[in-house]
Amino acid sequence: MDQKTAGLNITIFFCQQLDIDQDKNRRTLEKELGSQIRFFPLPCSGRIDPLHLLRALESGADMVYLIACPEGACRYREGNLRARKRVGYAQKLIEEIGLEGARIELITGTAATPATIDTIARELLMRDATVGISPVRSKG
Amino acid sequence: MPPKYHIETSQVPNRFQKITRSGIIAWEEGCLKCTRCVKKDCVYQVYEKRNLDDRQMLDSLDSACMDCFRCVQNCPNRLIHKGLNPSYKALGDHYWTPEIISGLWFQAESGRIPVSGAGYGGPFSGPGFDAMWTDMSEIVRPTRDGIHGREYISTTVDIGRKVMAIGLGPGGEIISQAPPLVEIPLPVIFDMLPWSPPGDNIQLSFLYGARALGTFAVVRQSGINPAVREFLPHVIIYVDGNPGDLKEELFSSARIIEIPDGGDPIALQERFKSINPALVVMIRLRLGPKTPERAFALIAQGAEVLHLVADEYGLEEGSDPLFIKERMKEVHLHLVDKGVRDQATLIGGGGIAMAEHMAKLIICGADALSIDIPLLVAMECRVCRRCKEGIACPVELDGVDPLWGSLRIANLMAAWHSQLLEILGAMGIREARRLRGEMGRAMFFEDLEREIFATMGKRG
Incomplete structure (x- = not known):
């Protein structure tokens, strides 16, 4: 894969309601990238806690994505809205300690084009990297 | 009364958090x-x-x-x-359901029988083992309670060939030779895994577990290494390579050797027994439509133990595969018809996922059974089969501590043993040997359906 984020450790939290076959769909990527990519399914993106995002960075992730359902399509009505607030809060926290806020990003799909988790992940991997290796990781 | 077979249990915590319902x-x-x-x-x-x-x-x-x-x-x-x-x-798939997997986790963690709560909401029948009900008519007799009661219920079974009649010489002396027999306190052996993460730790867990429980674990000839040699009295060596490569010392320490069917297994059996006559030789057959005839032919030639294996879903090979319980019934009844059933031991394996499957397969004619995936699930496996695709195990089974693994396996087996005692007690049967082939004490959905509905729609 022509990955633009090569060398970066990517952690992806995602709402499982997005892709029923997520467990099978993400296997090819897991095989290709090994420990460089970690997927954490959530029953709803609203289940995310800023602690999840911070722990992911602490345990060696360079980029942390939260993939949520499109607005208005949340199974629990407002889970994705709450997720947005929490991602904002976590970004503010990491900025306070000198990390780039862009290391945490919320991705929302569009209801018109539902995609599988591996397609979304591949798109994210193909994007130009806005951040480098995390100082948390480089300092060991 | 001999001391009761008892498996020590303890709370063995999970390494990873459970996936809950x-x-x-x-x-x-x-x-x-x-x-x-x-x-x-x-x-x-x-x-x-x-x-x-x-x-x-x-x-x-x-x-x-x-x-x-x-x-x-x-x-x-x-x-x-x-x-x-x-x-x-x-979790899992259509056969290894989330309920089965989480039930196995609970048993391996606690060593206790899973209790689902008051009442059972159904369904009352389903495919495979769920299409079979056992006769629990003696359930009201508390003294039959094998776990806490006064009566001793034995789960011991024998592996080996049996003599049907004692031959006497002219002076009344016994002239017939008794073939070697191995006794296991639980009708279960640990089989090779259809898939697993790499590394020796999983196998070592099985071996520690087999030794603690007094049973056996099947290990490939190619997998015999110095760590495994320590457990040889509890190892069934599966000859998957050149039999000539097996060292003589293995024959003296091992008690059971397994050989694949194909070629001339009886000649190989004789060859092994000429090195160590006390050795029990087991022949491994893939279950299929021709198994009943093949089993009879092998037993007629002197086979001691037949290990009949289905796939991980309990299905035999072939285009229209039967479930293990159906084919096992057929094999058992065929051997009964031929008058040779009691001569040899039948071990069934593949698709055994719950304690009740153990009792049900014995009712269908197996003397004992082999289990594989439940042992892996006891060590927190999620049956995701990522290891099969070369992806890292999400619960790091490759690095499992063998002692921790063996305690989890012992807990699982203790829970299964208790459930087997419950079933035997409720059926009024006092030993697992007597349960074998007791098809009259069970009902089969297919038979009932046929009996009830076969005549419907017929005129005159």
Whole structure:
């Protein structure tokens, strides 16, 4: 894969309601990238806690994505809205300690084009990297 | 009365958090800051002990919650929700269901029989082993209780060939030779895994477990290494390579050797027995439509033990495969018809996922059975089969501590043993040997359906 984020450790939290076959769909990527990519399914993106995002960075992730359902399509009505607030809060926290806020990003799909988790992940991997290796990781 | 066979159990905690059936979603926002928060009222202190496992990003809220729903009901602003966990629904597959996997986890962690609560909501029949009901007519007799009661219920079975009649010489002396027989206290042996993460630790867990329980674990000839040699009295060596490569010392320490069917297994059996006559030789056959005839032919030639294996879903080979219980019944009855059933031991394996399957397969004619995947599940396997595709195991089974693994296996086997005792006690049977082939003490859905509906629609 022509990955633009090569060398970066990517952690992806995602709402499982997005892709029923997520467990099978993400296997090819897991095989290709090994420990460089970690997927954490959530029953709803609203289940995310800023602690999840911070722990992911602490345990060696360079980029942390939260993939949520499109607005208005949340199974629990407002889970994705709450997720947005929490991602904002976590970004503010990491900025306070000198990390780039862009290391945490919320991705929302569009209801018109539902995609599988591996397609979304591949798109994210193909994007130009806005951040480098995390100082948390480089300092060991 | 001999001492009861007892398996020591202990609470053996999980290394990873369990994937639970339901999950808590605590919204947090909109909190009214009540003076008496429902989270503080939790009798299990789930919220106070909350932590996050950063290997899996799983919240301890879910694994510690006992589903009492007190917090969900009492939060005035309805901020706490519980929903079905999609990760739980995604566990395993159509055969190794989330209910089976989580039941095995519970048994391996605690060593206790899983109790589902008051009443059973059904379904009352299904495919495979679920199309079979055992006769529990003696369930009301508390003295038959094998776990706590006064009567001794034995789960011991023999592996080997049996003599049908004692031959006497002219002076009345016994001239017939008794073939070697190996006794196991539980009708279970540990088989090779259809798939597993790499490394020796899983196999070592099986071996420690087999030794502690007094049973056997099947190990490939190619997998015999110095660590395995220590366990040879509890190893069944599976000859998957050149038999000539097996060192003589293995024959003196091992008690059972398994050979694949194909070529001339009886000649190979004789060759092994000429080196060590005390050795029991087991022949491994893949279950299929021709198994009944093949089993009879092998027993007629002197086979001692036949290990009949189905795939991990309990299906035999072939285009229209039968489930293991159907073919096992057929093999057993065929051998009974031919008058040779009691001469040899039949071990069945493949698709054994629960304790009840153990009793049901014995009723269908197996003397004992071999299990594989449940042992891996005891060590927290999620039956995701990522290892089969070369992807890292999500619960790091390759690095499992063999002692921890063996304790989990012992717990699982203790729970299965207790359940077997329950079934035997409820059937009024006092030993597992007597359960074999007791098809009259069971009902089969297909038979009942045929008996009830076969005549319907027929005129005259």
